[in-house]
Amino acid sequence: MSERKALLEVDNVTLRFGGVVALNQVDFTLYEGEILGLIGPNGAGKTTCFNAMTGVYLPTEGQIRFKGEQVSGKKRNQITKMGMARTFQNIRLFPEMTALENVLVGTDAHNTTSVPTALLRLPKHWREERQSKARALELLSFVGITGRSDDLARNLSYGDQRRLEIARALATNPSLLCLDEPAAGFNPAEKVALLELIKKIRDSGVTVLLIEHDMRLVMGVTDRIVVLEFGRKIAEGTPEEVRDNPKVVAAYLGVPDAA
Template sequence: MPDTDTRKALLEVDDVTIRFGGVSALESVSFDIKEGEILGLIGPNGAGKTTCFNVMTGVYQATSGQIRFDGRPLAKMKRFQITKLGIARTFQNIRLFKSMTALENVLVGVDANSKVGLFNALLRTPLHRRTEAESIEAAYALLDFVGVGGRANELAENLSYGDQRRLEIARAMGTRPKLLCLDEPAAGFNPAEKQRLMDLIRKVRDDGYTVLLIEHDMRLVMGVTDRVVVLEFGRKIAEGPPAEIRDDPAVIAAYLGVDDEDAS
């Protein structure tokens, strides 16, 4: 079925291959993420999902192929440059500064794009003080947005697991990204927490962000995404709306470990 979505492609993965030694972690993978959508990237363990994330965010360089963001090739860019360009991510394993408060963690993200130089910071010039006040206001707003505003001054390590997950999303949003990449954000969540997460992801999109979601929980993926890309053994095996992906024999076979003919 032809793609009738006329929205601009914000990120384009074009025939990307990445090899470690003689092993292909991704093999000729292509897809795009359109502005304002929630795209799910799914597949069994070892399918290459996180490797794909890592190529997008500068952790790995592609062996061949190209990734473009907002029309610009990402090859050779360092991670901080990709962040400044407008891509932010969370991680499978929470990576907060646990001895810092929730507010301070978000300020790390907010200050990532600060244009106030060392001179202004050392002398605490009016520009520095004004920028600092604006950053603190923005950080409080993000904490409220994700639902942990009441715990702004608590150490990150003292927050519940769910609040730590939400805090990591707030910190990523603090960099003011165009694309927010969430790597298994529902890991360890109970059903009620997963529902809250789905509501938050929709809220993030409605606030003007584009979202890329890696997630194993199929109910969450099918309930919140606009479109889904499926990987298996480093190759793309399916792409389409959630309803189509749910009934795709190749996807069923990949998850159940049966032949396509048996799944159809």
């Protein structure tokens, strides 16, 4: 395992908002080709960690390196271009664009057509449009919503919207795909289908970071798991190791379940 190349290194990251410490010296590494689960009870700092990685927040201390390059301080669209893509916990598609157009916005991340080229319809415009459209349709069928390409995103069912978000993120051609609670609101059958999709994504060569608090889902699909609680990393290891870790058990079961 040590042979594998590090893709994303979260190096002692601390993040404070005023007096609140949202992340406290969080430290883990994500290797190429794996599916890493980032789990923890509600409010553990999962999404904050995620936001720091994608450049939404600047860490107070520590570094985040992606492919050996420091992420913090980079523009968000540049981070995407470097090969990190994400979905959102509460779906954030472009509701008034069609499914196809949503994915095209993703493919556009690597296109270079700008105003002059588009204005004059130079060959580059046509070439990029053709390639992007082919790729976008391919992705729509990859995530399983082929027939809906001309529907407005807002008119898609909830499950299809989640899938479309994944397709849009994949369209940016990422080496790392970060999924923020992709199964939220899914029924068991949909969750199974999602697991298959995540595996398929990994098999296509994309590393996956999965944030989730549904333990069963995480156990079934991840290669390794990092557990956060109150902004600290309390465990890391294979699903089996993590499951048997008393700290994790305490974090999940020791606290009376609010629900």
